[in-house]
Amino acid sequence: xxxxxxxxxxxxxxxxxxxxxxxxxxxxxxxxxxxxxxxxxxxxxxxxxxxxxxxxxxxxxxxxxxxxxxxxxxxxxxxxxxxxxxxxxxxxxxxxxxxxxxxxxxxxxxxxxxxxxxxxxxxxxxxxxxxxxxxxxxxxxxxxxxxxxxxxxxxxxxxxxxxxxxxxxxxxxxxxxxxxxxxxxxxxxxxxxxxxxxxxxxxxxxxxxxxxxxxxxxxxxxxxxxxxxxxxxxxxxxxxxxxxxxxxxxxxxxxxxxxxxxxxxxxxxxxxxxxxxxxxxxxxxxxxxxxxxxxxxxxxxxxxxxxxxxxxxxxxxxxxxxxxxxxxxxxxxxxxxxxxxxxxxxxxx
Amino acid sequence: xxxxxxxxxxxxxxxxxxxxxxxxxxxxxxxxxxxxxxxxxxxxxxxxxxxxxxxxxxxxxxxxxxxxxxxxxxxxxxxxxxxxxxxxxxxxxxxxxxxxxxxxxxxxxxxxxxxxxxxxxxxxxxxxxxxxxxxxxxxxxxxxxxxxxxxxxxxxxxxxxxxxxxxxxxxxxxxxxxxxxxxxxxxxxxxxxxxxxxxxxxxxxxxxxxxxxxxxxxxxxxxxxxxxxxxxxxxxxxxxxxxxxxxxxxxxxxxxxxxxxxxxxxxxxxxxxxxxxxxxxxxxxxxxxxxxxxxxxxxxxxxxxxxxxxxxxxxxxxxxxxxxxxxxxxxxxxxxxxxxxxxxxxxxxxxxxxxxxxxxxxxxxxxxxxxxxxxxxxxxxxxxxxxxxxxxxxxxxxxxxxxxxxxxxxxxxxxxxxxxxxxxxxxxxxxxxxxxxxxxxxxx
Numbered sequence: 001x002x003x004x005x006x007x008x009x010x011x012x013x014x015x016x017x018x019x020x021x022x023x024x025x026x027x028x029x030x031x032x033x034x035x036x037x038x039x040x041x042x043x044x045x046x047x048x049x050x051x052x053x054x055x056x057x058x059x060x061x062x063x064x065x066x067x068x069x070x071x072x073x074x075x076x077x078x079x080x081x082x083x084x085x086x087x088x089x090x091x092x093x094x095x096x097x098x099x100x101x102x103x104x105x106x107x108x109x110x111x112x113x114x115x116x117x118x119x120x121x122x123x124x125x126x127x128x129x130x131x132x133x134x135x136x137x138x139x140x141x142x143x144x145x146x147x148x149x150x151x152x153x154x155x156x157x158x159x160x161x162x163x164x165x166x167x168x169x170x171x172x173x174x175x176x177x178x179x180x181x182x183x184x185x186x187x188x189x190x191x192x193x194x195x196x197x198x199x200x201x202x203x204x205x206x207x208x209x210x211x212x213x214x215x216x217x218x219x220x221x222x223x224x225x226x227x228x229x230x231x232x233x234x235x236x237x238x239x240x241x242x243x244x245x246x247x248x249x250x251x252x253x254x255x256x257x258x259x260x261x262x263x264x265x266x267x268x269x270x271x272x273x274x275x276x277x278x279x280x281x282x283x284x285x286x287x288x289x290x291x292x293x294x295x296x297x298x299x300x301x302x303x304x305x306x307x308x309x310x311x312x313x314x315x316x317x318x319x320x321x322x323x324x325x326x327x328x329x330x331x332x333x334x335x336x337x338x339x340x341x342x343x344x345x346x347x348x349x
Numbered sequence: 350x351x352x353x354x355x356x357x358x359x360x361x362x363x364x365x366x367x368x369x370x371x372x373x374x375x376x377x378x379x380x381x382x383x384x385x386x387x388x389x390x391x392x393x394x395x396x397x398x399x400x401x402x403x404x405x406x407x408x409x410x411x412x413x414x415x416x417x418x419x420x421x422x423x424x425x426x427x428x429x430x431x432x433x434x435x436x437x438x439x440x441x442x443x444x445x446x447x448x449x450x451x452x453x454x455x456x457x458x459x460x461x462x463x464x465x466x467x468x469x470x471x472x473x474x475x476x477x478x479x480x481x482x483x484x485x486x487x488x489x490x491x492x493x494x495x496x497x498x499x500x501x502x503x504x505x506x507x508x509x510x511x512x513x514x515x516x517x518x519x520x521x522x523x524x525x526x527x528x529x530x531x532x533x534x535x536x537x538x539x540x541x542x543x544x545x546x547x548x549x550x551x552x553x554x555x556x557x558x559x560x561x562x563x564x565x566x567x568x569x570x571x572x573x574x575x576x577x578x579x580x581x582x583x584x585x586x587x588x589x590x591x592x593x594x595x596x597x598x599x600x601x602x603x604x605x606x607x608x609x610x611x612x613x614x615x616x617x618x619x620x621x622x623x624x625x626x627x628x629x630x631x632x633x634x635x636x637x638x639x640x641x642x643x644x645x646x647x648x649x650x651x652x653x654x655x656x657x658x659x660x661x662x663x664x665x666x667x668x669x670x671x672x673x674x675x676x677x678x679x680x681x682x683x684x685x686x687x688x689x690x691x692x693x694x695x696x697x698x699x700x701x702x703x704x705x706x707x708x709x710x711x712x713x714x715x716x717x718x719x720x721x722x723x724x725x726x727x728x729x730x731x732x733x734x735x736x737x738x739x740x741x742x743x744x745x746x747x748x749x750x751x752x753x754x755x756x757x758x759x760x761x762x763x764x765x766x767x768x769x770x771x772x773x774x775x776x777x778x779x780x781x782x783x784x785x786x787x788x789x790x791x792x793x
Contacts, residue, residue, distance in 0.1 A: 007675040007709040008439070008688050010774055012760030013702075014361050014518060014681040018722070018767040020715050077715075119716035119768075236725075290721040290732065341730040341752055342356065342590060343603040 020118075023285075024078025026232045030225035031085050031280065037208045037218035041147035042093035046214050052097045054084030056104035064113045079118050083107050086126035089215025089276060090320065091133060094145045099137055103129040123327045124287045127320045134320075142168065144211040163211040164189070164197045166271040170263060171316040180260035185267070205270035216276040219269075226279035235283040238292050242299025243278045243306075244269060250307045262311060274306065277319035287327045294330075294337035301326045351556060351581035354591040357728035358583040359761045361682070363557060367521045367641045367648035372529055374652045375665055377452060381424050381656030382434045382444040383409065387695040388485040389492045390416030395445055401428045406455035406632050409445050412480070418493045418696075419483035420445075423634035423654035425453035437678045437695060439688045447656070458631045464532050465628040468540055475544040475627055482626035483633045483696075488512060488523075488587065488616035489679050491697040494623065497613050498544045504608050509542050509550040510596055513565075513617040514580065514587040516555065517680025520700040522637040523617050525650045527554070527561040530621050534565070535572040537624030542574060545613055550575045552617070553596050555582045584682060585759035589614045591728050603755050618699075638662060638694060642703030644670035653694050660690040662701055674709025677702040682760045712769035723762035723772055729755045733762035733772040740779035745786055748779035756780060 038046040061080045065073050087107050091100065107129030115121045134141045146163035169189045173179060188198040200210040208218025216222075229235045247268055254262040268274065273281075282288060282302050289298050302322045309318025386392035393410035403409060403422040410420035426449045433441035454460060470478060480495035500506060511534075515523040527534060538550050552569070554562050556579050566577045580586055580595055590601045592614060599610040607614050615623075618637065625631040634655050641648040646667030653662060659676070663669050669690065677684040678698055723733035731752055739747040753776055762772040 006673070006686065006688055007704075008686045009675075009711060010686075010777065011677075011679075011684055011758070012682045012764050012773065013675065013677050013684065013686065013704060013709075014764060015712065015769065016359070016361070016765050016767075018765065019712070019769070020718055020767050023718070023720065023767055074715075079718075117716060119718045285718050285720040288719075290719065290724050290734070292725075339724055339727070339730040339732065340356070341603060341755060342594075342728065343600050343605065343755065344730070 020077050020079075023234055024082060026234050027082050027229065027280075028078060028085065030228045030234070031082070031089075031215070033221035033224045034089065034215045034218055034276070035085070037221040038089075038093065038214050041208055041217060042145055042214060043148065045093040045145060048097070049091065049093050049095060049100055049214055050085055050088040052100045053088035053104055054081050056101045057081070057084035057087070057108050060105050060108040061113065064109060065117075069113070069117075074118065077118065080108060083112065083125045083129075085215070086280060087129045089280075090126060090130040090213050090273065091141065092144045093214040094143070095133075095140055099133055099140060102136075103133045106132040119286055121286060122330065123324055124281055124284050127281060127324055131320055131324065144213075147209050147211065147217070164191060165211040165316070166199050166205075166267070167310065167316040169197050169199070171310075174261070181263050182259070185263070202266065202270065205267075210271065212271070213273060213276075216273040219275045222275040222279050229279075229283070235279075236292070236295065238295035239282050239288055239299040240278040242296040243282055243303045244274070246300045246303025247274060247307055250304060251311075254307070254311060268307065268310065272310070272317045273319040277302070277306070277323055281319070282323050282326075287330060289330050289333045289337065291334070291337045291339050294333040297333055297337065298326050298330065301329065351579055352595050353581040353583045354586060354595040354728060356730055357726045357761060358585065358591075359726050359764055360583060361518050361764060363582075364519050364641075364643070365521050365524075365557075366519070366643075366645070367639050367650055368524060370521070370525065370648065370650050372525050372637055372650045372652050373665075375654070375657065375662060377424060377449055377654065378657045378661050380429065380446060380448050381654060382436075382446045382658070382693040383420060383423065383656040384434075384436045384442050384444045384693065384695055385410045385420055386442060387420065387491060387655070387697060388418040389490065390414060390418070392443070393417060393420045395431055395443075397428050397431075397445065399428055399430055402426070403428060403447060404453045404455050406458050406634060408483075408632070412483075412493075416493055416496055418485050419481060419632070421483055421632040421634045422447060423656050424449045426450040435689055435692055437685060437687060437692050437698065444656075444693065459629040464536065466536050468536070468543060468627070470627055472544055472546060475540055478627050479544070479623055481632070482622075484619060484622050484626055485633070485696050486616055487618035487622060487636055487696065487699070489683065489697050489699050491695075494615065494619055497615070498541070500545070500608055500613075505611060506545045506547050506608060506613050507549070507611045508597060509538070509545055509547050510592060510607075510612050510614045511538060511550060511552040511617055511620055512587055512589075512592055512614055513552050513554040513558075513561065514592060515558070516582075516584045516587040517682055517684075517699075518584075519641050519702050520639045520680045521641070522639045522650050522699055524558050524561055526618055526621055526637055527558070527565060531565055531568050533621050533624045534617055535568060535575060536628065537620035537622075538575050539572060540623055540627050541613075541615060541620060548574050551596050552577045553580050553586070553592055554578070555580045555586060557582045585728060585757065585761065588728065588757050588759060590757065603752065633696060636694075636696060636698070638698050639700035640666040640703075641700065642670070642705070643708070644672055644705050645703050646670070653698075655696060656693045658691050658693060659687065659701055662694065663690060663703070670703060670705065672705040672707075673703055674706035675704040677704065682764065683758065711771075714770050715768040717768055717770060720767060722765045722767065726761040726765045728759060728761065729757060731756060733776060734770075736779055737770065737772045737775040740775040740782075745779070745782055749783045749786070753779045753783055
């Protein structure tokens with residue numbers, strides 16, 4: 001009997017079914033509705049760009065792990081796939097493919113692997129890739145294809161005809177200092193040559209029938225993905241609610257104070273990358289705080305910075321910068337926001 | 350809304366295969382090895398010699414300190430040796446080995462079946478009797494029970510809490526005890542209430558044991574001051590601090606004891622041992638042990654004499670399955686893995702749990718993805734990921750400052766970690782190192 005060879009390990013002896021893979025593939029599933037809506041509005045370009053980003057992210061991670069680090073290959077843990085999808089979601093669907101490849105290299109190589117790979121990166125890799133592209137190729141990164149329903153030809157991808165984003169059009173027109181917000185939103189903007197850009201109504205903003213980065217347009221699809229992640233307990237409500245709530249209140253206050261100068265808060269929430277940022281980018285586990293209080297501070301900070309950049313800054317959109325700036329504060333937030341210890345002695349009165 | 354503790358916790362698969370299995374008396378073994386250290390505190394000092402004849406219930410090793418416990422013979426027979434034998438810790442420890450001859454009990458033990466509800470001993474006599482009978486916490490912690498009942502000067506208890514939670518998956522011994530021995534539990538509770546001089550006792554039971562809740566609620570009507578409280582299933586509700594918080598919403602201070610918030614917690618199995626000691630003059634020499642596992646053919650709850658080799662329990666439950674990968678003494682969350690099944694059952698053995706090869710191995714560790722699940726499940730409000738990092742880097746001051754010593758080692762963090770990181774292993778390392786540092790500091 002004494003020849004039995006048992007496993008010996010300290011407790012616990014039971015483990016939950018959660019794994020890095022199950023979490024990462026859960027996020028990927030949550031991203032699919034937004035991808036589907038993007039395909040609907042931007043056609044094949046959306047799929048091609050996403051595919052290029054995913055394949056190059058996995059490729060670069062493989063090369064770095066195999067030849068530079070000479071370590072374990074973990075490209076199928078799902079994290080590189082997510083980085084690829086999110087990078088694609090943050091660029092126009094007609095961005096030249098080689099720029100997508102460069103963005104992937106920056107995202108994986110610089111933002112992720114140089115810090116030690118999964119779990120060690122302080123900044124959201126997809127956003128680092130996106131901001132790098134925005135600074136390097138500002139023209140291509142701000143030339144958006146017009147949404148067109150169910151155009152399955154390659155036209156959506158290669159067509160040079162570009163449309164505006166609501167935020168960009170509003171910012172440019174407001175910058176001229178001639179018209180009020182309401183006037184611009186109602187009558188549209190002359191893009192030159194008699195081409196009037198009409199702003200999408202709330203319904204179209206909700207569905208995603210508006211110009212913008214590949215995966216950010218459909219608020220409803222992103223919210224569905226977010227609810228799925230909440231159900232799977234991949235994310236908690238703290239960051240998205242804090243961020244969206246802050247934007248609503250801050251933009252709302254500005255709008256009440258000066259309705260002619262500042263757009264209403266619903267317009268802010270529904271346009272640009274706020275929904276994508278709140279649900280998928282700011283909730284990235286690796287680059288967000290560890291405690292509920294920390295997550296709320298983080299979300300509030302992103303919300304404030306986003307509105308400040310959008311309203312007072314040079315860029316029409318500020319979500320990426322806001323998230324990256326708050327990423328830098330995460331270690332500090334973690335240090336300052338401890339969970340309430342059980343049985344903590346109350347400070348002497 | 351059912352009551353539970355507010356912060357952290359998990360709900361692993363319950364897998365209570367042996368639920369509802371009546372308690373069976375296990376056949377007497379040929380020899381027993383009774384360790385002299387089955388409790389927290391100083392080992393007992395043997396008072397028998399090789400060749401001595403002993404009877405069931407005879408004292409064979411005496412308590413050797415304030416925190417220590419008497420050990421009684423669980424069988425009648427001859428002491429064949431007093432020697433180092435491997436016990437459940439995997440180390441060879443001093444044991445009194447007895448060859449079994451018949452089953453002759455100490456004549457002082459009342460072996461009649463009737464319930465004795467009439468508590469005649471005084472408060473002091475009860476505490477002394479419990480100490481003399483070698484009773485320790487049977488939930489697994491094995492803390493000597495009379496120490497908990499000796500309330501330090503300046504402190505008072507106003508309520509007794511009974512732990513019928515059995516929050517560990519798989520285990521069913523407490524559940525079965527509550528179902529079969531409810532009246533003895535009630536009288537035992539009254540004895541403990543008298544010992545603590547309190548008029549109120551709460552029995553906390555999780556709502557996965559509805560039959561026990563219904564039964565004890567029904568019979569508790571005849572016992573004034575005893576209330577049965579239903580709790581929502583959540584691990585580690587059987588932890589003293591969590592149970593107190595759940596039942597009476599008091600928080601034991603960091604580094605403190607339940608008595609600091611006016612309560613004392615005893616396990617239901619311990620309470621029945623108290624009944625037997627005080628009312629029937631029967632010391633602690635047997636206990637109920639669950640033998641279970643996914644591949645175990647006959648999961649069961651056995652009444653086992655202390656010192657019986659674990660393999661006899663496994664044989665009685667249908668034998669060691671072919672695909673056995675790990676055998677655990679206790680529950681899956683806090684039990685200890687055994688490296689041999691020839692070790693003896695001790696007072697702290699609440700269950701013998703057999704894992705198949707697939708479930709026995711740990712998953713491969715991956716990078717921390719900072720998902721914060723360990724922080725959210727920690728019932729003590731700690732940050733397991735941080736404690737692990739600090740321990741890995743030998744930053745012991747940080748480990749101490751981040752309250753590693755508050756860790757109750759429930760294992761929720763390691764259970765939940767998607768990257769299969771050995772969080773609790775490192776926290777234990779941190780705790781033991783910090784404890785040594787603190788001891789050294791205090792000696793200066």
